[in-house]
Amino acid sequence: MxxxxxxxxxxxxxxxxxxxxxxxxxxxxxxxxxxxxxxxxxxxxxxxxxxxxxxxxxxxxxxxxxxxxxxxxxxxxxxxxxxxxxxxxxxxxxxxxxxxxxxxxxxxxxxxxxxxxxxxxxxxxxxxxxxxxxxxxxxxxxxxxxxxxPSEPTFPGMESFAGPIHHTGRWPKDGVDFTGQRVAVIGTGSSGIQSIPVIAEQAAELTVFQRTATFTVPAANRPLTDRERQVTKANYPVLREAAKHTRAGILGEQPMGSFAEVDLVLARGELERRWRTTGLGVTATFNDTLVSEEANEFVSQFVRDKINQIVEDPATAKLLEPHDYPIGTKRLALDTGYYETYNRPNVRLVSVRQTPIDRFTPRGIVVGDHEYEFDAIVLATGFDxxxxxxxxxxxxxxxxxxxxxxxxxxxxxxxxxxxxxxxxxxxxxxxxxxxxxxxxxxxxxxxxxxxxxxxxxxxxxxxxxxxxxxxxxxxxxxxxxxxxxxxxxxxxxxxxxxxxxxxxxxxxxxxxxxxxxxxxxxxxxxxxxxxxxxxxxxxxxxxxxxxxxxxx
CATH class of the missing domain: 3.50.50.60 (FAD/NAD(P)-binding domain)
Known part of the structure; x- marks a missing residue:
């Protein structure tokens, strides 16, 4: 002391x-x-x-x-x-x-x-x-x-970069205007997945540096109706009490059953429904998704297939396919138009898995023998x-x-x-x-x-x-x-x-x-x-x- x-x-x-x-x-x-x-x-x-x-x-x-x-x-x-x-x-x-x-x-x-x-x-x-x-x-x-x-990366030369560097976990209170700028986002975890579509709408150019592809599913977000709010408020005590007895502390979609017991044609249809309407409910389709490798791979491949349906460039889609971990064993992100963002002409994806970021320079970021030039850099590198x-x-x-x-x-x-x-x-x-x-x-x-x-x-x-x-x-x-x-x-x-x-x-x-x-x-x-x-x-x-x- x-x-x-x-x-x-x-x-x-x-x-x-x-x-x-x-x-x-x-x-x-x-x-x-x-x-x-x-x-x-x-x-x-x-x-x-x-x-x-x-x-x-x-x-x-x-x-x-x-x-x-x-x-x-x-x-x-x-x-x-x-x-x-x-x-x-x-x-x-x-x-x-x-x-x-x-x-x-x-x-x-x-x-x-x-x-x-x-x-x-x-x-x-x-x-x-x-x-x-x-x-x-x-x-x-x-x-x-x-x-x-925030988990702070320490790339050589960071202090030399001439533009601003922002971490998603310490964002300026007054916000940041990226209009007309060349922007880099490092990281594709939850904060990267949420911020990339919004930044892409502002920036003249957006380059995403991805080390590990991440599973994400649509949030299926929408405005709540007055009727929905009224029903929830009228039933809050019952709903809150029921949620206390669940695995995740919230009422959500129930599993169809174990992978070995369900009709896989019906399961595929259920995954389609959940993809459009339930957000996190995709991984709860089977009760053994986080235990059975077979069940997990079925759900994982469903999401990979969705990526290839959505992303127009086959090479980019392949980079976005997660293969390093079972779905749900990392935090499953909810997104709003994340995969669709890579169809924009001002967005490019750079994999730094095999060739990591080498250093920052006053003008930008060096990967391998190529220097990418930016006006601003965003660190979406998560938390300790x-x-x-x-x-x-x-x-x-x-x-x-x-x-x-x-x-x-x-x-x-x-x-x-x-x-x-x-x-x-x-x-x-x-x-x-x-x-x-x-x-x-x-x-x-x-x-x-x-x-x-x-x-x-x-x-x-x-x-x-x-x-x-x-x-x-x-x-x-x-x-x-x-x-x-x-x-x-x-x-x-x-x-x-x-x-x-x-x-x-x-x-x-x-x-x-x-x-x-x-x-x-x-x-x-x-x-x-x-x-x-x-x-x-x-x-x-x-x-x-x-x-x-x-x-x-």
Whole structure:
């Protein structure tokens, strides 16, 4: 911890981040339970991921009526305009909720947490910020988001490029006008797939540099009708409750059955229907798409066939065909006219798979023996997902243990909520939870409610320190890995595995048992008195509940 003379402020809870998770924590803990809560947010306002990701075409890939809080007053008052809301509307919604809950008075904006140290003698966290402030709190809760830290490439000569370089994860607030410009986009993950069609409409020339072809399906986005909104609002309680028991925390298309059991002629017809109308429902056509290589290849080839139907140039279509990974084992992108964009005369695709980008120059980008000249470059290179934000903070737990060192061989956690060696620290949608494979708003609400209930238990029982037990954590990590090992997920070099960040350990970051099953496990932990956690009272008496391994 660095030296500072600033007198610390005292709080019950310090929250890192003021996106969807941080705002809900403030509302639930401050307004619902009376805790003194202080949130620290590096942005100038609320919004988290949706504050920073302002790139052209940024849009939610879960239906907006359910990518929202289940607060009944708010869901009755707010009306979404589209099936899949765009970033400006989502940020408008976030600000609407922030005003309604009056969360800003509990947030320090334009401030980053630089260090957090657990004081074992006093059983509290001492938090430092880049503004020289110190805060002390019994509990530290990370609401840092899963996609909040951009993954920055380091090409030789980047600093020499004469034009602007923009990252999709840190887009200028006032936007960028590419009219008449020669533009490069590096990366064809979700942000590239969303931004490329929009940039192509502006730019005089657009060159896309692709290392790995990505599966994407049409979003089938459209305006919502008044009737649809009325029906959803009238049935929100039933719909929300039903969604809690699903695998992804949202109601969607049901599978036809397993690949071996269905009529493949009917299956092809069903894929055609889902391609036109359901977005993510394409990969849910069979219940074993992510387990059976045969089922997965059937769906994968369907999408490849679609690419060849849409893209007019056969050579470009061939480059756009994904063959490196099973469909669905990387984040499946939803697009609006992505493949059609390559039929535009001002768009070209350059593969950098066999011949990678060599360097940047003042004029542009060199690949092989060719220099491409540009006026602007866009980096659509993704994020250091799930753990990136926390690993950039100097977090020191019990016995001077560093979180970044504890995760050096891969992120470990108990239930995605707590980490052994770091008492009184909680993570919302942390590693080992199902969050990145779910409607994340449903996962956020579940975690915030669980943490709030647990803090009340600790207060009621007079417990001043709680920590995930090593054995319980190891058991949970083993379950997460075991479930992943029974699927096709490990076959992909995805950010689910941390592979997109150089040097990051290859560990699957999500629980694959499903959102409904995970909720049931967490509920049982609470009902049984929180096995897997070590509890310390003011007399330092430790209550050991670690002997029982939590199973599904």
């Amino acid at each position: 660095s030296e500072t003379t600033t007198a610390p402020t005292r709080h019950d809870v310090v929250v890192i981040g003021a996106g969807f998770s941080g705002m809900l924590l403030i509302h639930r803990l401050r307004d619902g339970l009376g805790y003194d809560v202080k949130a620290i947010e590096r942005g100038e306002d609320v919004g988290g991921t949706w504050f920073w990701n302002r790139y052209p075409g940024a849009r939610c890939d879960f239906e907006s009526e359910f990518y929202s809080y289940s607060d009944n007053e708010i869901q009755q008052e707010w009306s979404w305009s589209e099936r899949y809301a765009a970033q400006p509307e989502i940020l408008e919604y976030i600000n609407f909720v922030a005003d309604r809950w009056d969360v800003r008075r509990s947030i320090d904006f334009d401030t980053s947490v630089t260090a957090a140290t657990f004081d074992e003698g006093r059983n509290l966290w001492v938090v430092e910020t880049d503004r020289g402030a110190r805060l002390e709190a019994r509990y530290l809760i990370a609401a840092t988001g899963n996609l909040s830290v 997902a799930v753990t990136g934000a926390l690993e950039r903070i100097d977090i020191e737990g019990r016995g001077a243990a560093k979180l970044a060192e504890a995760w050096a061989e891969g992120a470990t956690s108990y239930l995605g909520l707590a980490v052994h060696g770091f008492p009184n620290l909680f993570t919302v949608t942390g590693p080992g939870s199902p969050a990145i494979l779910t409607n994340v708003l449903a996962s956020i609400e579940h975690h915030v409610e669980w943490i709030a209930d647990y803090l009340e238990f600790l207060r009621r029982e007079g417990i001043v320190r709680t920590e995930a037990d090593a054995a319980a954590q190891a058991g949970w990590v083993e379950q997460v890995a075991e479930l992943a090992g029974h699927t096709l997920y490990p076959k992909a070099a995805s950010w689910y595995m941390g592979v997109n960040v150089p040097g990051k350990p290859r560990v699957f970051l999500a629980y694959l048992g499903g959102f409904g099953t995970y909720r049931a496990i967490c509920s049982k932990v609470a009902a049984d008195g929180y096995p897997g956690f070590l509890h310390t009272t003011p007399t330092h008496e430790v209550t050991d509940h670690d002997s029982e391994r939590v199973t599904s």
